[in-house]
Amino acid sequence: MTVPAAVSRSDRASATREAILNAAERLFAEEGLFAVSNRRVSEAAGQGNNAAVGYHFGTKTDLVRAIAHRHNGPIERTRARMVAEVGETDDTRAWLACMVRPVTDHLADLGRPTWFARFSVQAMADPGYHRLMAEESLSSSSLRRALHGLQASTPHLTREVGEERREMFRHLVLNVCAVRERELAEGEPTRWPTWDDTATGLIDALYGLMTAPMTPIGTIRR
Structure with missing residues (x-):
């Protein structure tokens, strides 16, 4: 034929x-x-x-957007399922898991080697593409729902401090994943045996970040 x-x-x-x-x-x-x-x-x-x-x-911008989009699809499907399972909860760890595990699960599913975590770090660090990556991520309805749930579960944080810590959150997740991705690609020893263990370690650290009390503005540190 x-x-x-x-x-x-x-x-x-x-x-x-x-x-x-x-x-x-x-x-x-x-x-x-x-x-x-x-x-x-x-x-x-x-x-x-x-x-x-x-x-x-x-353009190169269109190419960068296409790379982000092809990964965000499967991440979004996993996160949407997890968000639906969580429902209405004030469990901070549950919302953190909804934000972290879809990424680490996706990296695990890709096999070896992968470049997405390192690509994301490079794109987020580039002033010309930072906004594009942020907009691409926030186009996810499940991520917006998880962010809302995380914010509601940490009412002790002011809006400004909450935004600041969520920015720290994003950098921590991306960079930890990028380091592990590079170690796997180069055959180096890794801190955690699996991507699932990596997610657990991240969630523990992020729980401390998001639940830590605020220091009153103007407090003198000695």
Whole structure:
């Protein structure tokens, strides 16, 4: 049976897009977004046409958004299930789990090596892409619900302090995952045996962060 030319072209285009996404994610994770050009991504993806990235994705911003989006899909599905199971609770640990475990579960499901955690750290550290990554994450309805639940379960924090600690939260989760991801990729010893154990350690640390009392403003530290 002859495969229609249109179908064949569609399959080739999908394969090319996937190759570009994989190459870009790896290069961005290892070298940073600013240092990697679309031309290098095209070459790393095995594309003879150096304009392949622009043809299939548009700008580098569009490419970064596509990488984030393909990971956020499965993370969102896991988080939506967990949020539904939690229901209405004031258990801070339960809401922390809803925010941490979907990420670590996804990294575990990807196998080895992975680059998503390191890519996310690089993107969040780049002023040009920080807002994009934040907007992409907050487009998740389940994440917004988990954030609301976390905020409601920590009423001792003012709005400003709560926002500050949630920002610390994001950096801690991303960087701990990125360190473990690099250790696994390079065959180095890891602090935790599994991604599940990594999530448990993070949740313990984050529980301390989110439940610690506030020091009154103006208190003199000696």
